[in-house]
Every structure is written in C-alpha cells, then in structure tokens.
Amino acid sequence: MPNLIVATSNPGKILEIQPYLASTLPDWQLQLKPKELEIEETGSTFVENACLKAIQVAAALGEWAIADDSGLCIEALGGAPSIYSARYAETPQACIERVLHELKGVSNRQAHFTCALAVARPDGSIALQTEGICPGEILEAPSGAGGFGYDPIFYLPDYHSSFAVMSVALKNQISHRGRAFQQLLPELVKLLGKRSP
Amino acid sequence: MPNLIVATSNPGKILEIQPYLASTLPDWQLQLKPKELEIEETGSTFVENACLKAIQVAAALGEWAIADDSGLCIEALGGAPSIYSARYAETPQACIERVLHELKGVSNRQAHFTCALAVARPDGSIALQTEGICPGEILEAPSGAGGFGYDPIFYLPDYHSSFAVMSVALKNQISHRGRAFQQLLPELVKLLGKRSP
Numbered sequence: 001m002p003n004l005i006v007a008t009s010n011p012g013k014i015l016e017i018q019p020y021l022a023s024t025l026p027d028w029q030l031q032l033k034p035k036e037l038e039i040e041e042t043g044s045t046f047v048e049n050a051c052l053k054a055i056q057v058a059a060a061l062g063e064w065a066i067a068d069d070s071g072l073c074i075e076a077l078g079g080a081p082s083i084y085s086a087r088y089a090e091t092p093q094a095c096i097e098r099v100l101h102e103l104k105g106v107s108n109r110q111a112h113f114t115c116a117l118a119v120a121r122p123d124g125s126i127a128l129q130t131e132g133i134c135p136g137e138i139l140e141a142p143s144g145a146g147g148f149g150y151d152p153i154f155y156l157p158d159y160h161s162s163f164a165v166m167s168v169a170l171k172n173q174i175s176h177r178g179r180a181f182q183q184l185l186p187e188l189v190k191l192l193g194k195r196s197p
Numbered sequence: 198m199p200n201l202i203v204a205t206s207n208p209g210k211i212l213e214i215q216p217y218l219a220s221t222l223p224d225w226q227l228q229l230k231p232k233e234l235e236i237e238e239t240g241s242t243f244v245e246n247a248c249l250k251a252i253q254v255a256a257a258l259g260e261w262a263i264a265d266d267s268g269l270c271i272e273a274l275g276g277a278p279s280i281y282s283a284r285y286a287e288t289p290q291a292c293i294e295r296v297l298h299e300l301k302g303v304s305n306r307q308a309h310f311t312c313a314l315a316v317a318r319p320d321g322s323i324a325l326q327t328e329g330i331c332p333g334e335i336l337e338a339p340s341g342a343g344g345f346g347y348d349p350i351f352y353l354p355d356y357h358s359s360f361a362v363m364s365v366a367l368k369n370q371i372s373h374r375g376r377a378f379q380q381l382l383p384e385l386v387k388l389l390g391k392r393s394p
Contacts, residue, residue, distance in 0.1 A: 001364045001366060003343075003364070006212075008208075009208050010208070011205075011206050011207070011208045011211050011229055012229055014208050014211050014212055014215075015203075015211055015215065015227060015228075015229055018211075018212065018215050018216075019215075019219060022215075022216060022219070029364045029365055029366060030212060030365065031212075031342075031343045031365060032208055032209055032212055032343075032345060034342045035288070035289055035290070035345070036288075036289075036290050061342055091232070091233075092232055092233070093232070093233050145228075145231045145234075145258055146200075146228045146229075146231075147228075148229060148232070167198045167200070167226040168226055168227065168228060169198060169226060
C-alpha cells in the first residue's frame with residue numbers, strides 16, 4: 001500500500017481531511033508527518049505555504065504528501081489575521097479573544113475562511129494545488145463547542161449557525177476546506193488512483 | 198446526526214481511531230473535544246484514565262464520548278513508563294531517548310503496549326470499557342517514520358518491523374488499539390447503532 005503523508009499536526013484538520021482521502025483513495029495509506037520534522041512556513045500566501053509544507057515533507061520522506069494552509073480573513077481588519085491566523089495569539093481561545101477585541105464596536109463583520117491545498121510528489125515537486133473560500137460573518141461572542149480554531153465565532157447566515165455548531169459532515173460540504181477538496185479530489189484520483197496496487 | 202466526542206487531541210490517535218468509528222457508526226458525527234476543556238488524568242491504571250476522560254468530556258458537553266488511554270510497559274523497567282508514557286520526557290523523541298538510555302546494555306527487551314477504551318453516556322456514566330494488549334520488543338535504535346509516540350522503537354518479531362514501518366492498516370489490525378477496538382465495536386454498535394436516525 002503506497003503512503004500519502006498528511007503534512008499537519010492539527011487534530012482538527014486531520015479529523016476533517018481523513019474522510020475525504022479515505023473514501024477517495026482507499027488503497028492509499030494516510031500517515032502523519034513525523035513530529036520531529038520541522039517545516040518552515042515562510043510564504044506570503046496560503047497557496048505558497050501549502051506548497052512549502054507539501055514540498056518539504058515529500059522531499060524529506062521520499063513519499064507523496066498533501067498539505068493544507070488555511071486561515072481567516074476579516075474585512076474590517078484589512079484581511080488580517082490571514083496566514084497568521086494560527087499565530088495571532090498563544091492559544092485558539094486567545095486568538096478568538098483578540099479578534100473579538102479588535103472588532104469591538106465595528107459594524108462590518110464580513111469575513112471569509114480560505115483553505116489552500118497542495119500535493120507534492122516524492123521528489124519534492126508540486127503536482128496539484130487548489131484553493132477554496134467560504135464567506136461568513138464574525139459573531140460578537142463564541143457559539144458552539146465543535147470544530148477548531150476560529151469556528152465558534154464564524155457565522156454562516158444561510159445556516160443560522162457557526163461552524164462550531166454544525167456537524168462535521170455539513171461543515172465539510174460548505175466550508176473552505178470542503179470546497180478546496182471538491183476541486184482537488186477528481187484531479188487527485190486521476191493522479192494517484194492509477195498508482196494504487 | 199448525533200455527535201460522538203473523541204476525547205483526545207493526539208493527532209496520531211485521531212488518525213487511527215477515525216476509520217474504526219467512521220465505518221462502524223456512519224450515522225454518527227465524530228467531533229473533537231474542545232481544546233479549552235481541560236481533563237484530569239488522575240487514575241492509576243489505563244482503564245481508570247480512559248474512563249475519567251470519557252466521563253469528564255461527556256458530562257461537560259452532554260454528549261456521548263469515547264476516550265483512549267494507552268502506553269508502553271517495559272519488563273526490564275518494572276512496567277514503566279506505563280500510564281506516564283506520554284509524560285516520560287518533554288517530547289516524543291526525548292521519551293524514546295530516555296527509554297533507550299535506560300535500556301542500554303539490558304538484554305531483556307520484552308515490552309507490551311496497552312490501550313484502554315471507554316465510552317461514556319451524555320450524563321457522564323460509563324457505558325463500555327475494554328482493553329487491548331500488543332506484545333513486542335524494544336529496539337536498540339529507532340526504525341521508521343510512521344506512527345507516533347514510541348512506535349519507532351517498538352518491534353513486532355512476527356512482522357520483522359517496528360510499528361513506525363508498517364502501514365496504519367496493518368498496525369490497526371494487530372496493535373493494542375486495534376485489539377481494543379475489535380472488542381469494543383460490536384458492543385458499540387449494539388449500544389449506538391440503533392440510536393442513529
């Protein structure tokens with residue numbers, strides 16, 4: 001069984017990514033990036049960072065690798081925290097508090113999540129890349145215990161709920177990551193489906 | 198879709214646990230324990246700790262929860278690191294180095310992994326618990342980049358490889374966690390299968 005290395009240590013991302021890949025590439029073995037393999041995220045865009053991660057992991061292990069780089073872009077903050085979403089404060093809760101503080105009294109709550117995906121070949125070259133976007137609004141206070149990161153304050157008007165309230169199945173249908181995977185998977189099957197035993 | 202909360206933040210455990218539950222309880226929604234929900238692991242056995250985790254998460258969220266507590270028991274170290282496996286040193290790599298150091302020159306390399314699983318009801322009472330064991334030997338040096346924790350130094354004589362070399366699919370068939378799930382899943386289906394919509 002060939003390996004596909006998932007270049008993330010984020011438990012929330014693994015929970016969302018695994019079902020897509022397991023159902024689409026059943027003959028491929030998902031493996032985590034080894035913890036001690038440090039990756040540099042020095043890009044200035046989501047796509048660049050996703051590619052950097054996939055390339056470094058693939059090249060270091062000599063295996064196919066898939067990477068995700070994603071974040072929240074808030075209109076009233078000039079697009080911040082963007083690629084710095086996970087580093088906007090020490091903990092996910094502190095990140096949420098910082099955003100809520102910065103948006104105190106601000107009426108424009110428009111925002112979107114972006115997810116870039118990249119797949120690299122065992123030689124460290126990029127085979128596929130894609131990006132998905134999901135528009136929404138920033139709540140005044142967190143709502144819900146599911147999801148991860150900024151999910152509790154990201155509100156989907158069409159669904160009358162935050163990402164942290166809805167099921168992972170529904171979130172995966174409509175989210176930035178879901179949309180990125182919907183574009184990626186047909187290409188990934190063309191690319192890897194025929195390589196399986 | 199009802200929720201089943203997975204009471205772990207360990208990416209390696211999530212990668213292994215998700216396929217069992219997704220295929221056995223397709224109508225249930227797996228969700229991660231919220232990061233900010235701190236859990237006390239004050240038990241003195243794997244089973245006790247698994248139950249403590251499941252109970253606390255289920256009670257805090259009012260949802261069904263499943264928890265895993267697992268670790269490595271080394272004969273020549275009197276069973277250590279046991280329930281302290283994840284806390285034996287600062288990082289997984291440092292944990293491995295400590296074990297290798299303590300076993301330097303020791304000829305008895307016998308060890309086993311234990312995995313306890315517990316399922317708690319939304320009211321915080323225990324519904325199911327089980328334990329699986331996998332015997333093996335501690336290598337003189339790490340081998341392989343897969344798996345997590347002590348996998349690179351845990352050798353399966355029958356398979357001529359460490360847990361970190363074999364595929365997750367094979368590891369899941371023979372591992373302590375695999376054996377615990379093989380016992381748990383039929384009971385879990387009896388318990389939760391009929392509750393799905």
